[in-house]
Amino acid sequence: MHKKILVTGSRGMLGATLLPLLKNYDTLGIDKGNCDITNKSSLAKTIGNLKFDVVVHCAAYTDVDGAEGKTGSAFLVNEEGTRNVIESINNKDCFFIYISTDYVFDGNKKTAYTEEDIVNPLSIYGKSKLAGENLVAGLNKYIIIRTSWLFGPNGKNFISTVLRLAKEKETIEVAGDQIGSPTYTLDLAKAISDIINIYFTKGITSGIYNITNTGFCSWAELARYIIKEAGFKTHVAEIKSKELKRAAQRPKNSMLSKEKFKGLSGYYLPTWQKAVQHYLKNYLLN
Numbered sequence: 001m002h003k004k005i006l007v008t009g010s011r012g013m014l015g016a017t018l019l020p021l022l023k024n025y026d027t028l029g030i031d032k033g034n035c036d037i038t039n040k041s042s043l044a045k046t047i048g049n050l051k052f053d054v055v056v057h058c059a060a061y062t063d064v065d066g067a068e069g070k071t072g073s074a075f076l077v078n079e080e081g082t083r084n085v086i087e088s089i090n091n092k093d094c095f096f097i098y099i100s101t102d103y104v105f106d107g108n109k110k111t112a113y114t115e116e117d118i119v120n121p122l123s124i125y126g127k128s129k130l131a132g133e134n135l136v137a138g139l140n141k142y143i144i145i146r147t148s149w150l151f152g153p154n155g156k157n158f159i160s161t162v163l164r165l166a167k168e169k170e171t172i173e174v175a176g177d178q179i180g181s182p183t184y185t186l187d188l189a190k191a192i193s194d195i196i197n198i199y200f201t202k203g204i205t206s207g208i209y210n211i212t213n214t215g216f217c218s219w220a221e222l223a224r225y226i227i228k229e230a231g232f233k234t235h236v237a238e239i240k241s242k243e244l245k246r247a248a249q250r251p252k253n254s255m256l257s258k259e260k261f262k263g264l265s266g267y268y269l270p271t272w273q274k275a276v277q278h279y280l281k282n283y284l285l286n
């Protein structure tokens with residue numbers, strides 16, 4: 001019998017990319033349109049009679065700046081929603097995969113964050129995602145995947161925005177003082193699918209795993225790379241992140257060490273440059 005997998009946030013940037021990769025399993029995707037995770041009876045009606053082997057919990061309140069004025073909404077989805085999903089699952093042995101973020105860190109470390117580093121989120125979004133992590137960490141079988149700077153089809157993201165602005169403007173201003181790893185949803189989704197396969201074949205020790213594309217850059221470096229690859233001449237003016245006057249504070253250092261994932265899977269994800277090239281060529285420049 002096919003193993004049964006639930007993907008929450010199945011219409012979001014990551015969920016919509018992941019679902020088709022799991023075609024060898026019996027999958028169910030839920031999203032706000034067909035099942036609101038903040039509504040227990042909606043969850044009971046949709047998944048109450050089903051027994052899942054794996055849950056990939058991608059659904060989240062992801063508006064990082066919006067969350068600053070809406071603490072309740074962010075915690076309602078990212079903490080309460082996560083609790084509701086956990087409580088709706090009829091299987092204590094279900095393997096729960098929770099997608100989390102580099103924003104659980106304050107960015108004060110000088111080198112890449114490992115899975116053992118102390119968390120200290122700066123933003124409401126980061127705090128609410130950490131609250132979700134803490135619930136998942138109490139389960140029998142789980143992993144928490146910390147990732148960063150997502151881009152890919154099925155959603156608005158930094159790369160599509162830079163490309164749009166590059167067509168309209170001669171100069172764009174981008175922060176040069178935040179460093180991290182852009183992560184392509186296609187590569188992350190493949191890693192998640194591989195993790196599920198490893199879980200079914202060999203088993204996995206519960207815990208946290210950092211997964212991003214390989215290499216680090218600033219947002220300004222990323223913007224320059226996008227513009228060069230797309231063949232535009234737009235100038236990137238490097239500014240300080242505080243000049244952007246965004247509501248949420250973000251970590252200056254978002255670098256995540258990927259050694260633990262390499263130990264599990266045997267590979268590193270492609271470099272962020274390769275990932276950006278693939279996304280531009282296959283989704284944005286034709």
Ligand SMILES: NC(=O)c1ccc[n+]([C@@H]2O[C@H](COP(=O)([O-])OP(=O)(O)OC[C@H]3O[C@@H](n4cnc5c(N)ncnc54)[C@H](OP(=O)(O)O)[C@@H]3O)[C@@H](O)[C@H]2O)c1
Pocket residue numbers: 008009010011012013014015030031032033035036037038057058059060061062077081099100101102129147148149150151155
């Ligand atoms: N994007 C990033 O840069 C980034 C970085 C690190 C980690 N992450 C994490 O990665 C995961 C996937 O992110 P993403 O970029 O794919 O996010 P996304 O595109 O915003 O997708 C999240 C999905 O969750 C759905 N959702 C929100 N509230 C819901 C609710 N109450 N009930 C059911 N579904 C609900 C959203 O529906 P609506 O669109 O209708 O609200 C959306 O389809 C998230 O857990 C996020 O925290 C993202």
